[in-house]
Each structure stands twice: as structure tokens, then as C-alpha cells.
Amino acid sequence: MDDVLKSIYEGVVNGNAPSVGKDIDAALAAGVKAEKILKEGLIAGMAEVGARFERNEFFVPEMLIAARAMQMGMNKLKSLLVASGVKPLGKVGIGTVKGDLHDIGKNLVSMMLEGAGFEVVDMGVDVSPAKFVDGAKNGIQVIAMSALLTTTMPGMKTTIEALKEAGVRSGVKVMIGGAPVTQAYADQIGADGYAPDASSAARLAKKLLGAE
Ligand code: B12
Structure with missing residues (x-):
């Protein structure tokens, strides 16, 4: 189960939108909660992208493809998150x-x-x-x-x-x-x-x- 979350995290960091989509489907099918996928996969991945950007290891193109992968993941999770009552930070x-x-x-x-x-x-x-x-x-x-x-x-x-x-x-x-x-x-x-x-x-x- 943790493997699939790690793969989602890596998919975001590498900007691989198709693999993020596939992994999220697999995680949901295996019963992983949408909130866990969001926090430990997508948000953790985007945090790593931000850290690499600040260290000048990533530049605008890498940020954009990572963000696109995250967006694809968010679209898959959005309705499930709303249904489970997860509140945004603000x-x-x-x-x-x-x-x-x-x-x-x-x-x-x-x-x-x-x-x-x-x-x-x-x-x-x-x-x-x-x-x-x-x-x-x-x-x-x-x-x-x-x-x-x-x-x-x-x-x-x-x-x-x-x-x-x-x-x-x-x-x-x-x-x-x-x-x-x-x-x-x-x-x-x-x-x-x-x-x-x-x-x-x-x-x-x-x-x-x-x-x-
Ligand atoms: C791309 C670009 C354009 C594109 C914009 C396309 C688009 N969809 O955005 C086009 C060709 C349309 C354009 C037009 C113009 N541009 Co222009 N453009 C640029 C350029 C090359 C890159 C800007 C950019 O996208 N940087 C990359 C992003 C990622 O960086 P960023 O925007 O700074 O954002 C980062 C941070 O600043 C911060 N951040 C940004 N917003 C926010 C908001 C918050 C709340 C926070 C916390 C942080 C934050 O986080 C971001 C990510 O890390 C810059 C030069 C440069 N190197 O900056 C000139 C530049 C900004 N443009 C300039 C000019 C003069 C113009 C024009 C007036 C040219 C003209 N004579 O027509 C027009 C104005 C049009 C208009 N009314 O806006 C000048 C501005 C000079 C000045 N000091 O005012 C610059 C600096 C070029 C230059 N050296 O002369 N431009």
C-alpha cells in the first residue's frame, strides 16, 4: 500500500501525469482513503518539487509539469474529498x-x-x-x-x-x-x-x- 503512495509522490515529482492517474486508481481500488492519497502522495510530492525549486534543482518547466500531474490527481480525488468532508486549509x-x-x-x-x-x-x-x-x-x-x-x-x-x-x-x-x-x-x-x-x-x- 505504501508503495503505491510512493509511486504517486514520485509521479508528481517527475511530472508524470499518466502514472499519477493510474496509481491513484490503483490506490483507491485497494481501499486507500482519498485524504491519505492527497497528503502522502500529491501534497508531499508538490512539497518536494517546491524544495527542489528553492535549491535551484528544478526550474519553471519542471514546476509546470509537476503541477499538471498534481492537477490530474486532484481532479480524480476532488469529489471523493468533498464527499468525505475534508476541509481545505483556507x-x-x-x-x-x-x-x-x-x-x-x-x-x-x-x-x-x-x-x-x-x-x-x-x-x-x-x-x-x-x-x-x-x-x-x-x-x-x-x-x-x-x-x-x-x-x-x-x-x-x-x-x-x-x-x-x-x-x-x-x-x-x-x-x-x-x-x-x-x-x-x-x-x-x-x-x-x-x-x-x-x-x-x-x-x-x-x-x-x-x-x-
Ligand atoms: C513572459 C513575459 C511576458 C509575456 C507574458 C506571458 C504570460 N502569459 O505571462 C508577454 C509577452 C505577454 C509579456 C508582455 C509584456 N511584458 Co513581459 N515579460 C515576460 C518575462 C520574459 C518572463 C515573466 C515570467 O513569466 N517569469 C517566470 C515566472 C515564473 O516568474 P515570476 O512571474 O516572477 O513569478 C515568480 C515570483 O515572482 C513569485 N510570484 C509571482 N506572482 C506572485 C504572487 C504572489 C502573491 C506571491 C506570494 C508570489 C508571486 O512566484 C513565481 C514563481 O516562483 C519577463 C522577464 C523576466 N525574466 O522576468 C518580462 C517582463 C516582466 N516584461 C516586461 C515588459 C515591459 C512587458 C510589456 C510591457 C512589453 C511591451 N512593451 O508590450 C508587456 C506588458 C503586457 C501587460 N500589459 O502585461 C518587463 C517589465 C519591466 C518592468 N520593470 O516593468 C520584463 C521584466 C522584461 C524586461 N526585462 O524588460 N511579457
Whole structure:
């Protein structure tokens, strides 16, 4: 039984979506609980992918194929997890700020958050402050903003101001990232956190929600 979980873990690390799918079917047929497959196979695999990325052993392509394998596994498990009452760690709304169409980094962060056990609402690119505010009013606990352009970064500040104006700032955590973004900028605009890459973003979200 542990062999099949190890094989799922390795399938994610190696980005082998077909083998992850086949192994999950085998594990379920052998009576392994969906939650165990999620934690010890998919999430553990994605955590290893994140660690290798931080050690510069993996790069964006490896992250993307690993995330695709994890996604295929998640799709197989989703309905079973919902039926068994497994609760996500929290709900994150992620988007690239207004005027900015870069989404590769945002998508990686989104995948790592899902891999870590969060429910992720992907709001897409060119997201207006009003749309983030709507998310905050509708159950999102962490707003995650991405910006790749120095000209669009101020959209993060505007969004935080819009959250305050709408009276919902205290009900959500705000995390920011993207190549030109820094911890100093996060401090300056009053964000709750900054992370430099996708795997540390997942750790940050856990910390912000006290789910470590
Ligand atoms: C790919 C790319 C594009 C693609 C985007 C495709 C897509 N679907 O995303 C296209 C061709 C469309 C594009 C367009 C433009 N681009 Co461009 N682009 C890039 C490029 C080459 C790579 C960006 C990327 O995907 N990196 C890989 C990802 C994985 O890294 P990342 O985004 O930084 O994300 C990581 C972290 O930052 C972090 N992270 C990201 N988001 C978040 C969010 C949170 C909450 C957290 C915690 C962490 C986090 O985690 C991620 C994973 O580890 C960069 C150059 C570069 N090397 O960065 C230029 C770059 C960003 N682009 C640039 C420019 C100028 C433009 C254009 C204005 C060009 C033009 N004149 O039309 C347009 C703008 C379009 C628009 N309105 O957005 C400049 C920006 C300069 C500046 N300082 O503002 C750059 C730096 C190139 C350069 N050296 O001049 N671009």
C-alpha cells in the first residue's frame, strides 16, 4: 500500500501525469482513503518539487509539469474529498493586478497553493481592485496579488486602499509577489506578507492563516 503512495509522490515529482492517474486508481481500488492519497502522495510530492525549486534543482518547466500531474490527481480525488468532508486549509483568491497580463508566476503560485491544500479561486489577469474587494466579500480569506510590471505594482496599493474603503480589510490577509515586488514594498503598502517564489508563497499563506 505504501508503495503505491510512493509511486504517486514520485509521479508528481517527475511530472508524470499518466502514472499519477493510474496509481491513484490503483490506490483507491485497494481501499486507500482519498485524504491519505492527497497528503502522502500529491501534497508531499508538490512539497518536494517546491524544495527542489528553492535549491535551484528544478526550474519553471519542471514546476509546470509537476503541477499538471498534481492537477490530474486532484481532479480524480476532488469529489471523493468533498464527499468525505475534508476541509481545505483556507480559501485564497489570486489574480494579476489591473493592467498586467503576466500570468505564468501567478499560475505557479496558484498550483503550489492547491498542492499545499488550499482552495484557490483564480481571478485571472488584469484584475481590478473592485474585483478583489468582491472576492473579500464572498468568503476569500487570503488575497494574493501578482505584478510583473513596475507600472502595475501600484495596483496592489490601490487594492489595499479599496479593501479598507469597503470595510473588509480586517477580514482578509493580503499577500503579494512578482519579480519587481519586495518585502520593503509590502511593508510600505501595508500588505500582510510577501514571498519571492511559489513554494514560499504556499508557506506564507499557511502562516497568515495560522495553519502551519
Ligand atoms: C513572459 C513575459 C511576458 C509575456 C507574458 C506571458 C504570460 N502569459 O505571462 C508577454 C509577452 C505577454 C509579456 C508582455 C509584456 N511584458 Co513581459 N515579460 C515576460 C518575462 C520574459 C518572463 C515573466 C515570467 O513569466 N517569469 C517566470 C515566472 C515564473 O516568474 P515570476 O512571474 O516572477 O513569478 C515568480 C515570483 O515572482 C513569485 N510570484 C509571482 N506572482 C506572485 C504572487 C504572489 C502573491 C506571491 C506570494 C508570489 C508571486 O512566484 C513565481 C514563481 O516562483 C519577463 C522577464 C523576466 N525574466 O522576468 C518580462 C517582463 C516582466 N516584461 C516586461 C515588459 C515591459 C512587458 C510589456 C510591457 C512589453 C511591451 N512593451 O508590450 C508587456 C506588458 C503586457 C501587460 N500589459 O502585461 C518587463 C517589465 C519591466 C518592468 N520593470 O516593468 C520584463 C521584466 C522584461 C524586461 N526585462 O524588460 N511579457
